[in-house]
Amino acid sequence: MSIILRLDRVMADRKMSLNELSERVGVSNVNLSKLKTGKVSAIRFSTLEAICKTLNCQPGDLLEFIDDGGKELADNQ
Amino acid sequence: MKNSNIKTVNGIGKACSVISLIAFIFCIVGFVGLIIADIAIIFMPLDKINLSGNADATITITAENMNIGTGIDTGNFMIVGDKNGLSIEGSNEGISIDEDKVDFGGIWSLDVEEVSSDETSATYHLTGDFADFNKKAVKRELLLKVLEATIAVIATAVTLFFARRVFKALAKCETPFTEDIVKKMKVFGGVMIGYGVLTSLNLTTIVAGLAVLMLGYVFAHGKNLQQESDETL
Numbered sequence: 001m002s003i004i005l006r007l008d009r010v011m012a013d014r015k016m017s018l019n020e021l022s023e024r025v026g027v028s029n030v031n032l033s034k035l036k037t038g039k040v041s042a043i044r045f046s047t048l049e050a051i052c053k054t055l056n057c058q059p060g061d062l063l064e065f066i067d068d069g070g071k072e073l074a075d076n077q
Numbered sequence: 078m079k080n081s082n083i084k085t086v087n088g089i090g091k092a093c094s095v096i097s098l099i100a101f102i103f104c105i106v107g108f109v110g111l112i113i114a115d116i117a118i119i120f121m122p123l124d125k126i127n128l129s130g131n132a133d134a135t136i137t138i139t140a141e142n143m144n145i146g147t148g149i150d151t152g153n154f155m156i157v158g159d160k161n162g163l164s165i166e167g168s169n170e171g172i173s174i175d176e177d178k179v180d181f182g183g184i185w186s187l188d189v190e191e192v193s194s195d196e197t198s199a200t201y202h203l204t205g206d207f208a209d210f211n212k213k214a215v216k217r218e219l220l221l222k223v224l225e226a227t228i229a230v231i232a233t234a235v236t237l238f239f240a241r242r243v244f245k246a247l248a249k250c251e252t253p254f255t256e257d258i259v260k261k262m263k264v265f266g267g268v269m270i271g272y273g274v275l276t277s278l279n280l281t282t283i284v285a286g287l288a289v290l291m292l293g294y295v296f297a298h299g300k301n302l303q304q305e306s307d308e309t310l
Contacts, residue, residue: 031310042309 004064005043007036010055025050083252090247097241104234111227118220123212132187132205136163140197149203158201163189179203184214229276236272239265254303259296266290 011021018036022029027047034040048059055062079087134149136158146159154167156179163179165172171182179187185205192200243261247253269286273279 027310035310040308040310041305044309047310 002066002068004066005035005038006062006064007032007051010057010061014055014057016055021051021054024054079251083250086250086253087248090244090250094241094244094248097237097244101234101237101241104230104237107230108227108234111223111230114223115220115227118216118223121216123216126212126215128207128210128215130207132203132207134203135192136201136203138199138201143197156203158199162199163201182214184211184218185209232272232275236268239268252303254296254299256300259293259300262296263290263293266293 011018018029018032022032025032025047027035027050031040035043048062051062052059134156136148136156138147138158138160143160146157148155148157148163148166154165154169154172156174157164157166162176163174165174165179173180174189176191177189179189181187185207186209187203187205190202190204192202194200239261243258243265246255246258246261250258266286266289269289270283271286273282273284273286276282
């Protein structure tokens with residue numbers, strides 16, 4: 001996947017633990033963990049909004065695009 | 078927390094599972110009974126087969142029906158008398174007729190007696206004794222019928238077994254869109270089509286089987302959507 005979630009970096013900047021974020025965003029610990037490790041294929045705007053609000057950041061701070069030739073996207077089509 | 082739709086699916090699945098289990102048990106009991114019957118028929122001595130009774134019929138051809146013919150309708154075939162004498166109409170496989178005998182493929186025969194015959198009328202008297210039945214042929218027919226029933230019961234039991242697998246999975250599922258249910262559904266659909274073909278091309282069963290098979294593929298698509306939803310946070 002060429003979209004990388006930089007949740008761990010922002011969390012470290014804000015000095016927020018996974019448990020605290022989980023409580024404040026309302027997403028379970030397990031699911032946040034998946035989000036951190038990039039094991040999800042999509043994220044809802046509502047979830048993104050809640051995380052941005054809690055961490056006081058922009059979506060662009062959380063998401064990063066790395067061009068790997070779009071191989072996977074092409075594979076899915 | 079299960080939503081109401083899933084709860085309904087679980088409930089109906091449970092009910093169907095119980096019903097199919099009862100039907101399956103009946104099939105097993107029937108199967109055992111038929112196997113015993115098969116063995117009993119195979120080892121039954123010919124002298125224990127005793128048929129009694131008489132067949133007695135009179136065909137009277139008058140001037141009115143001399144040309145169109147009149148006769149006895151047995152359901153499968155007709156013994157018809159007209160100006161040319163007696164003949165067989167309909168499904169007459171193995172049946173032969175001559176001046177003094179109607180022969181049913183060597184299994185049984187009727188004696189024909191020409192009581193009277195002239196230009197405008199004729200009367201034939203047909204008689205037969207059930208005791209004259211070829212006992213070997215009777216035994217063979219009996220065995221064939223019971224074997225046919227045995228195969229039908231096995232096929233029903235197999236179909237019920239695969240049906241129950243689907244019902245059991247649906248009875249306790251959190252979501253019906255899982256690989257397990259999709260696979261079981263497709264197998265059940267295939268088995269049902271096979272059952273329809275086996276039970277003398279029963280179209281209703283074949284169409285129902287195709288419907289289940291189609292639902293299997295619909296659920297396979299549902300499974301993909303479920304996975305997509307599960308991976309979305």
